[in-house]
Amino acid sequence: MTWLTSFPQLKSAWLRELQRVIDDGFRSFTRSHGDMIEGLFSPLQTMLIWFERLLLGTPWLLVLAVVAALAWGASRSLRVVIGSVLTLVLIGLFGMWDDTMKTISMVLAATLLSIAIGLPLGILMARSQRVQRIISPILDIMQTMPSFVYLIPVVMLLGIGRVPGLIAVVIYAIPPMIRLTNLGIRQVDREVLEATDAFGSSAWQKLVKAQLPLALPTIMAGINQTIMMALAMVVIASMIGVQGLGQPVLRAISNQYFTLGLFNGFAIVGIAILFDRISQAWGKRLQKHQEASHD
Amino acid sequence: MTDPATTDPATTDPIGIEIRNLYKIFGANPEAHVAAVRAGMTKAELQARHQHVLGLSDINIQVAPGSIQVIMGLSGSGKSTLIRHINRLIEPTAGEIVIEGRNVVAMPQAELRAFRRHKTAMVFQKFGLLPHRTVLDNAAYGLEVQGIPQAERYRTAMRWIERVGLSGFEKSYPSQLSGGMQQRVGLARALANDAPILLMDEAYSALDPLIRYDMQTVLLDLQQEVRKTIVFITHDLDEALRIGDRIALLRDGSVIQQGTAQDIVLRPADDYVANFVQHVDRGKVLKVGAVMQARHGFDAPEAALPDAALPDAAIAPEASIAEALQQMAASRLQALRVQDPQGHTIGVIPFQAAINAYTGQHGGQHDGQHDGRQA
Ligand SMILES: Nc1ncnc2c1ncn2[C@@H]1O[C@H](COP(=O)(O)OP(=O)(O)OP(=O)(O)O)[C@@H](O)[C@H]1O
Ligand SMILES: [Mg+2]
Numbered sequence: 001m002t003w004l005t006s007f008p009q010l011k012s013a014w015l016r017e018l019q020r021v022i023d024d025g026f027r028s029f030t031r032s033h034g035d036m037i038e039g040l041f042s043p044l045q046t047m048l049i050w051f052e053r054l055l056l057g058t059p060w061l062l063v064l065a066v067v068a069a070l071a072w073g074a075s076r077s078l079r080v081v082i083g084s085v086l087t088l089v090l091i092g093l094f095g096m097w098d099d100t101m102k103t104i105s106m107v108l109a110a111t112l113l114s115i116a117i118g119l120p121l122g123i124l125m126a127r128s129q130r131v132q133r134i135i136s137p138i139l140d141i142m143q144t145m146p147s148f149v150y151l152i153p154v155v156m157l158l159g160i161g162r163v164p165g166l167i168a169v170v171i172y173a174i175p176p177m178i179r180l181t182n183l184g185i186r187q188v189d190r191e192v193l194e195a196t197d198a199f200g201s202s203a204w205q206k207l208v209k210a211q212l213p214l215a216l217p218t219i220m221a222g223i224n225q226t227i228m229m230a231l232a233m234v235v236i237a238s239m240i241g242v243q244g245l246g247q248p249v250l251r252a253i254s255n256q257y258f259t260l261g262l263f264n265g266f267a268i269v270g271i272a273i274l275f276d277r278i279s280q281a282w283g284k285r286l287q288k289h290q291e292a293s294h295d
Numbered sequence: 296m297t298d299p300a301t302t303d304p305a306t307t308d309p310i311g312i313e314i315r316n317l318y319k320i321f322g323a324n325p326e327a328h329v330a331a332v333r334a335g336m337t338k339a340e341l342q343a344r345h346q347h348v349l350g351l352s353d354i355n356i357q358v359a360p361g362s363i364q365v366i367m368g369l370s371g372s373g374k375s376t377l378i379r380h381i382n383r384l385i386e387p388t389a390g391e392i393v394i395e396g397r398n399v400v401a402m403p404q405a406e407l408r409a410f411r412r413h414k415t416a417m418v419f420q421k422f423g424l425l426p427h428r429t430v431l432d433n434a435a436y437g438l439e440v441q442g443i444p445q446a447e448r449y450r451t452a453m454r455w456i457e458r459v460g461l462s463g464f465e466k467s468y469p470s471q472l473s474g475g476m477q478q479r480v481g482l483a484r485a486l487a488n489d490a491p492i493l494l495m496d497e498a499y500s501a502l503d504p505l506i507r508y509d510m511q512t513v514l515l516d517l518q519q520e521v522r523k524t525i526v527f528i529t530h531d532l533d534e535a536l537r538i539g540d541r542i543a544l545l546r547d548g549s550v551i552q553q554g555t556a557q558d559i560v561l562r563p564a565d566d567y568v569a570n571f572v573q574h575v576d577r578g579k580v581l582k583v584g585a586v587m588q589a590r591h592g593f594d595a596p597e598a599a600l601p602d603a604a605l606p607d608a609a610i611a612p613e614a615s616i617a618e619a620l621q622q623m624a625a626s627r628l629q630a631l632r633v634q635d636p637q638g639h640t641i642g643v644i645p646f647q648a649a650i651n652a653y654t655g656q657h658g659g660q661h662d663g664q665h666d667g668r669q670a
Contacts, residue, residue: 191421
């Protein structure tokens, strides 16, 4: 009666054989194509290193000044500026400056990459019903998968390190960028587009003179979400060797270092709020003239 | 208007518009129902039986170069649908639109774009302004699309912003303006384009009566300077009569009647048209020339009146019958001689005919010189 209480699994010899076949196949694939794949992604490596050097190499005072300027430019609010600077100062005082810069550089790189890929995809999706029908379900699946499931295939192909980390982060963070670009463009008033048509605009003129600027607030909301998701994933990607604030957190969890976890946790929350405030304020300012015109 | 660009004859020569057998059916499979509509199926029948909307049915309108064609009709009669066919914002189900010998309906995309850039400009019922752009950048939009350098397009746009009375607002955004002001931005944008064809879909509906009158004057003045071919949609009969050279009346997507204002007021084709014109001030609208008994022509009285029998007092054919009646009443005359600017007597207007035309009675009324009822 054991088959009732314990699940009838395949013979363990079979399972071992199956695993061996798959592993061997995969290993020989990476052995023969690994260099090619790595070569393919080496520009990413260069970009990442460049970003990290930029943020770590810049004097901290200059970094603070740039963040303050960005915060002011985006929000025109003194409170946001002071809050941002104060957050970074506290992080620095508690000895987490370098880790924070690494995390921020990773988030920036991932966000830029997501925009570079997501914006054109979103535009394509808005222009064609067919593309939308193909991409939409893929995005749905991507967003329902638990975040570190992404790590598995990436690690298999590229091993451990920055670049696989970045790819996992981009895959995780890109869906809102694509979705909201698509949505923003589709929401543009039909009357306005008709008017641009009536004056003989080409498809490109229509896109850059009407659709993108009018979709910009929605696209900004997408960028905001992408940044937040990238940050979350950068922390998780520390499991596959991405440096930054995630690693001390990981160490704290596995070794129960309470204070270490707490400090780094606060640092992560701090920059999350900073990113969120700045990018949201920017989106709001873009929206200023776009409230529906009364007729 | 002393711009070198506007004196180029290629861009200013008025061009006509010929709409031939135009049909538009909205729905999943419009082509399948054209034949039925051609055979006389009505809008209601098409809707009930096939769930398709009959937008336009067998429209034939010729707009003469440099004239103003007014289109009128109740809400939903297809006015906006019709005007959108002229620059092909809507694809017709059947028929053609010929402008300068080219069928707009068959133009390839690139040619259509060039046609829209250089030959037409449009004012929209719902404005269609770009909300993220200032008034100036909105007004310059058409020129920008044509690739005209910024300084030049701003100069042209500013001129038109002034002309429509919006100086000082060029840095404002549409959302900061009232509906009437936005409407005028749309007007400035269209006029700045300096296209030979102007399409105006209820361009004046959002304006208050005074500004509306001003804008009508702007349009009429413009017509004196550079003759454009204008298709003008309005709900306001007085406006139609003031600016329209010809008027077409639409109902359920078909032209019920078209002709000059005189034709339509004097000889409404049916009750629908009669309802449209019943509140018009006939005394002011009707011209002596349209009501008089002509001296020559089919309807001249047999054995034309000898000169001696004609009254001495004369009136011009362009005068309104209100003026004619006033003149007759003041000098207790039974008739007036109608005299053209060269001093030739071209007809006579009896008191009774003027009264009949004024009150809208047909008894004893003589038809004018021309038959107004068009195909
Ligand atoms: N895209 C469309 N799909 C289906 N039916 C349409 C479409 N566009 C217009 N119609 C129908 O065509 C008819 C004419 O509409 P149109 O907008 O031309 O009217 P209009 O004369 O301009 O009215 P208004 O004075 O209210 O502006 C209406 O019955 C409308 O429902
Ligand atoms: Mg309309």
